[in-house]
Amino acid sequence: MKRNFYIILFTAIIISITGIINIYSITHLSSSHWLKQTVWLIISIIGAFILFRIDYLRLYNMRWILYLFSLILLLMVDIIGMEGGGAQRWLRLGNWNFQPSEFAKLTVIIIISSFIDKKWKPEGWETGDLVKAFLLIFVPVALVLGQPDLGTAGIIMLIGFLLMIISGMRWKTFLYIFLFFIISVPIMWRFMLDYQKARIISFLNPYSDPL
Incomplete structure (x- = not known):
């Protein structure tokens, strides 16, 4: 696990540095974006x-608290969130802007993973459990769509569905979901x-984009 952590971290750092170099090459000294x-x-x-260093079992035990907290933050965006570019996606924390939808990605991973751990059966998902899992995914997705933030909502939905599919979803169930999406x-x-x-x-x- 330690080896995998360093591989993932190293990959993320390389990608991030590449992005910073691109920002610097475009803006040079005329902007502080690359420094930020x-x-x-x-x-x-x-x-x-x-x-x-945190034991993942602690996150597992706090899954419902984290999930509900992320929903509260998403609701707060609709009430006191900052608006910009036609969207209301951020909360102001002192001199920093915080986007709760990013936190929601993490909590969806935790809550769906724990749900799979408790409810999944070798013969496949029961219809009732499948509906509950989709509701856990849909609630934060709906709140993010209301901001509106189509891209982040799509990522959260994709994360949740991929976890369900990888867990052992039957092809027939997957086909029904795919047809419903179409x-x-x-x-x-x-x-x-x-x-x-x-x-x-x-x-x-x-x-099609003139720019």
């Missing part, structure tokens, strides 16, 4: 070592904002 990113990288490395795409598209639609279109067809 460097500071955050150092803080993140220190945080990674601290988290590595059917719901036109409905979701109707409620998307224009800039969200533009991002998806430019992702599927980069040449």
